[in-house]
Amino acid sequence: MYAIPVEKDVEEAPFRALLKHCSGAGFRPDQLMFVEADKHSFLPPPPPPFGEGEPPSFTMPRAYAELLHYAICHSSAARFDLLYLLLWRIRQGESMVASNHSDPVVAELANYAKNVRRDIHKMHAFLRFRAEEIDGRMVYTAWFEPQHHILRAVAPFFLDRFTNMDWVIGTPEGTIAWQDKTLTFAPPGPKPHASKDTVLDDLWLTYYRTTFNPRGSA
């Protein structure tokens, strides 16, 4: 039995390549354990030439690719093993299984995917920027603590929307910054103390308080 280290916020393309290497090497799911790269494992990695060269090329069914897209961001340590298990079953001939949500493995992965989508949606919705003047320019800063590994997944939304602003989003797992029209991912910084922003602290709160359902008060 081998341990395969994976970065916990692994990107989709390298992880798909890794799955294909495993499948190409003929490993059964019970011969492998995927471990998050910062966790220790007593099991050895597969011996060379595992992972060298191009992985075998085959297409993953669309329903599988859709599950994988979100499920790899989930915080559960089991996500990589389940994804490999499902791929292995597909390669063994259960070609339709990823569309069968009554299958317990598919149901579990679909549930991961749903939670991740919800987390992404929450970060899009509930993150708030505070405007701060830093070195003579306006920078919008935010701090958010998502439940899953979604920092890369949320970036396009903020990029599409706030292209003409400079902004920095901090999370316990990493930082994204958009400055001078360049996007950078960086290691986490300390949680900043919230600076005063009259629009958020006065205007927004006044609006929120006022827009309540009339029926309670009238």
Add this chain to the structure above:
Amino acid sequence: MPLNLLQKLEILADAAKYDASCASSGGAKRNARSGGLGSTTGCGICHAYTPDGRCVSLLKILLTNFCIYDCVYCVSRRSSNVARARFTVAEVGRLTLDLYRRNCIEGLFLSSGIARSEDDTMADLVAVARSLREEHGFRGYIHLKTIPGANEALIAEAGRYADRLSMNVEMPDEAVLKRLAPEKDAGAILKGMAVTRTGIDAAKEARKPAPGKIRRARPPRFAPAGQSTQMIVGADGASDITILDKSVSLYASYGLKRVYYSAFSPTGHPSAVLPDHATPLMREHRLYQADWLLRYYGFTLPDLQSALPTGMLDLATDPKLAWALVHRGVFPLDVNRAERALLLRVPGFGTKAVDRIIAARRSTCLRLDDVGRLTGALRRARPFIVTADYQPGSSLDDARLRERLTPPPKQLSLF
């Protein structure tokens, strides 16, 4: 003493909250990668929830709550003694952009009292949208109210800047509208909605590439997120079936995206013609459920009617369950065989669960546990289905089925 911006906001957000819509969904996707500020994703985002579960998506305000009309159900009517205020075009622009940059809102929902004339009011609303789009490059969501009786050219201009337009029909019955809102003209409301529909349809048509022609510059958009309307529920004696019947004809005639139902609440001043108590929110909720069944579940008005002997939706039972209880002969349905249209009638099965059942049964024969993984509401569906390993037995005939399936009242969350 002139009001400051926060004081105006307090007055004009308060006056705007009677509009139920806060949706920022629908329409084309846009982003700011090539300039400007803002995006629309096609599906709305609620940036906050009020304590009673309502979505806060847009900055929803009136431009002014001065009004020369005297609609009895409205707090802003001319005979009401509320505090009055008026925003300038620049103030609304600044509020919208400031809140948008902090990611508090999806955009602006702007309505207005009729301070001078219908045309002046419409022109002011258009001026705000024009300034946001053209001076500030704003690409977020804009919902504008259109004013019945306003010049068609102004509505056409509103359509160029707004994602969504809406005009409220207010009452299902025109005679009641005449009585409660004497200055409102039901004919002008329908004409306004027709003008908007024509604009939307024409823009859609013009954007289709002509066969065999080289594509030219795309014609301007017109309210790409469509139009909606609102009815007040419970201010008059109209039954739920009357209201739904009106909705069905409104959806068909004006290509509406949504009809909103707003439960009536007294405005704080006693009135001889209005009820003195608020309409229960549950009634509003049941109307939305029935509206959903009509639009997405293949139910017809006579279907619903067959389960509503009094013409009123049952507050204790959702309308789909109410229908199923009256039509027990249709059930139980075999989830491994029944066609989609019938599965959609099973209480507890949403459209998504039905699609998953149909996808799953291509590769397996569904057992009860499997169905439990496909819907979150197996308990409700159980008496109405057959699976490979399960029959409901006599529970369908159980006289107490309704009680068993009707959950005890709990805090509502509205969609």
